[in-house]
Amino acid sequence: MLTNTVKLRGDATFDDAIELTVAAGELDGAAVVTGAVPDVGATLNALSVALEVAGRPVIVLPGALPAYRTVRAGNSGPDVVQVKEALRASGFDPGSSDTYDAATAAAVAAMYEKAGYAAPAVDSAAASALEAAEGAVAEAAKALAAAQRELAAAAKGPDQARRVELDNAVKEAQRELAAARSAGEPAAIDRAEDAVVLAQTQRDVALAAPDTASEAAAVAAARTELSASQTALETARQAAITPLPANEVQFLPTLPRRVDEVRTERGKTLDGAALVVSGATLSITAEAGSADAKLLRAGQKATVELADGSETDAAVGTVTPQTAKDGDKNKTGARWDVTLALTSPRPQQIEQLRGQSVRVDIPVSATDGKVLVVPAAALSAGPGGETRIEIATGRETRVVPVETGLAAEGLVEISGKITAADRVVVGR
Structure with missing residues (x-):
């Protein structure tokens, strides 16, 4: 089998190292490390607790912008x-708005619960x-209930006993009128008639629908006050949602990250960077000429040589042209950057490769099984442009036209009227 392989030199590196510094944030006292100090070589992922300071976590999240303030409602x-x-x-679901709202605060609280810590306390004010x-709101609700009771009582009118009393007064006046008429005394009749009219009027007035305007107005005012109190309560609730303190979160542009250096310990007050972290994934960055770059594609298998001479598998990630800078004689695209990722390296292999310049082999094409090959120097061009070789038979030679295939490492695949036993003339 003939294989065409692109050979490159590359540098094995992690992502750039970053110093992890805890922001001042909401700390009231000294920034004393109380726990969760990672070991060198530990991996930090999203939601990892990078450190515990003053009993509170420093939670790792993906992001390029450093935390520079405590984010609150609104x-x-x-x-x-x-x-x-x-x-x-x-x-987590932080809601769809662009502001820090109740949905965001609920997501933050859930994040802290998953990390094993209580959510941050709300501002005392x-x-x-x-x-x-x-x-x-509670007082306004009580006032509304009292006003509604007064309105209900006023709307009832006189009770049954009062109704009977008023009816009895009319009947009594009517009986006195009848007696006066029987006696035939005009003055007594006039007085009795007036008494009947008065009793009937008093009954009609007492039994008429009561005037509850003042009580109804009191209920409306109480209802308005309750609505205003409820609006104020909702505003207060929004202002009192869970915040996210700047000192309790650490944004890192790429995750996972590897802890390269620990500059603090439990019981120590933080002063400067607490950790130095780099990318946890080792990558190979190489440079290729345009001819080789045209043969490369993302996903192609490759091998990387280790310091001890052994090899580990890798795959091509990206192949991108370099951009010519001012004063650079090379044109854009003359050189290409090639990145590769190790397929399944063992920890010992990663440590061997860390910071090393390595050889990379990328097979770009291969024949299907065994084929006949000749040195490239054995090929020549005929008068009609055909490709041919010269075969030696004793002291005689003969020219045979051939079809060429894959070329690699100075050899060329051929086919035609030739066998593996034939001897070819090279370099004539």
């Missing part, structure tokens, strides 16, 4: 967008305002 901006994207990428708003 905040917006690129940092809030990044928080939402990081939460969403980590499996916001907590006090919420308590006061809840009290105002």
Whole structure:
């Protein structure tokens, strides 16, 4: 089998190292490390606790923008967008708005629960305002209930006993009128008739629909006050949602990350960077000429030579042309950057490759099984442009036309009226 292989030199590196520094954030006292100090070589993923400071976690999230403020209710901006994207990428639903709202706060609280810590405390002023708003709603509800009871009582009118009493007064006046008429005394009759009219009028007035305008107005005012209190309560609740302190989150542009250096320990007060982390995935970066680059494609299998001479498998990742800089004599595309990723390296192999310049072999084509090959110098061109070789038979030679195939490492695949036993003339 004949194989055409692109051979390159590449550098084995991790992503650039980053110093992990904890922001001041909401810390009231000294930034004392209380736990969760990782070992060198540990891997940090999204939601990993990189460190515990003053009893609170420093949670790792994906993102390129450093945490520069504590985000609270109503905040917006690129940092809030990044928080939402990081939460969403980590499996939480922060809501669809561009502001830090109740949905975002709920996602943050869920993140802390998954990390094994209580959610950050709400600002004391916001907590006090919420308590006061809840009290105002309770009082407004009581006032409305009292006003509604007064309206209901006023709307009832006189009870049954009062109704009977009023009816009896009319009947009594009518009986006195009848007696006066029987006696035939005009003055007594006039007085009795007036008494009947008065009793009937008093009954009609007492039994008429009661005037509840003032009580109804009191109910409307109480209902308005309750609505305003409920609106204020919702505002207070929004202001009192779970914040995300700047000192309790660490955004890293690529994950996972490998801990290269630990500069602190439990019980120590933080001063400067606590950790140095680099990319956890080793990659090979090589450079190729345009001719080789044209043969390369993402996903092609490759092998990387280790320091001990053994090899490990890899695959081509990207093949991108270099851009010519000002004053650069090389044209854009004359040189290409090639990245490769190791397929399944063992930890010992990663350590061998770390920071090394390595040889990379990338097979780009191969024949299907065994084929006849000759040195490239054995080929010549005929008068009609055909490709031919010269075969030696004793002291005689004869020219035989052939078809060529794959060429690699100075050899060329051929086919035609030739066998493996034939001897070819080279270099004439």
